[in-house]
Amino acid sequence: LVGINLLRGKAILYADKMTGSMERAIAETNRRRSIQEKYNHENKITPQSINTKVKDIMEGARVVKGKAKIKKEDIEKSLPFKIKEDSVEGLSESIEKIENQMYAYAKEMEFEKAAQCRDKMKSLKRKLIDL
Known part of the structure; x- marks a missing residue:
């Protein structure tokens, strides 16, 4: 336990x-x-608790700093390969490539792109199941 x-x-x-x-x-x-x-x-530093209200933290979470939000359809344009949805083999290959790209984006701290890769992967997996 x-x-x-x-x-x-x-x-x-x-x-x-x-x-x-x-x-x-x-x-x-x-x-x-x-x-x-x-x-x-x-360095004569005395640790202090953070004095931030929950509301302030939540407001900060909504602000996108420095980068514009990526539209869902733009993720396909940003991938270094073309997604193949015409066959089981093409879908499987695309899912694998998107997964690798998702991890690459995460490693580069591009979490929004990584999340969009994850979402695209999920939709392709659903298509694969439907075939």
């Missing part, structure tokens, strides 16, 4: 047995915390 409770900004991990993965994760967390505390001490 393994579980995590988040309570007042603290993660409480509980389990029947301590695994190697858990020990490594805890050790890494402690290592990073130590580095952060040392940096804060050397």
